[in-house]
Amino acid sequence: MADRKPDIDEKLSHVAFDIDAEAHITVKKERCGECRPRPCLSACPAENYTWNEAKDELLFNYEGCLECGTCRFVCPLDAIEWSYPRGGFGVRYRYG
Ligand code: SF4
Ligand code: SF4
Structure with missing residues (x-):
């Protein structure tokens, strides 16, 4: 049987976060409407960028x-x- 690729939840089970209330990344979302093909949507390994079709805006x-x-x-x-x-x-x- 072929090896199964781990999904994002499995990958993220190897890390932990100490979340700051202050965002270290901010996005000028007003620029995103005209962006194509919106590479952040597929490039982020944590899937932090998504497109809200209903609101037609970046999340x-x-x-x-x-x-x-x-x-x-x-x-x-x-x-x-x-x-x-x-x-x-x-x-x-977390290693090991
Ligand atoms: S959709 Fe993503 S890649 Fe495009 S402008 Fe916005 S943040 Fe940048
Ligand atoms: S691509 Fe995703 S994981 Fe990488 S720095 Fe940007 S938000 Fe963070």
Whole structure:
């Protein structure tokens, strides 16, 4: 039987978060309407970016961020203000 790829919930079970009340990533959502093909939707490994079809707007959650920096690099409209979380906050990777 072929190996099964772990889904996002399984992947995230290997990390923990100390969530800061202050967002370390913010998005200028007014730029997202004209963006195509909205690469953040598929590039974020934590699936933090989704598109709300009903409201025709981007939804973003910084809480599950893995701090990979990918979204900042793929955004074609420079809409993402990115920084690492403040000291003591953010993702903790559990190994072993
Ligand atoms: S890639 Fe940038 S501009 Fe495009 S939808 Fe995502 S955050 Fe908005
Ligand atoms: S830094 Fe990585 S995990 Fe965090 S929101 Fe951007 S793409 Fe997603």
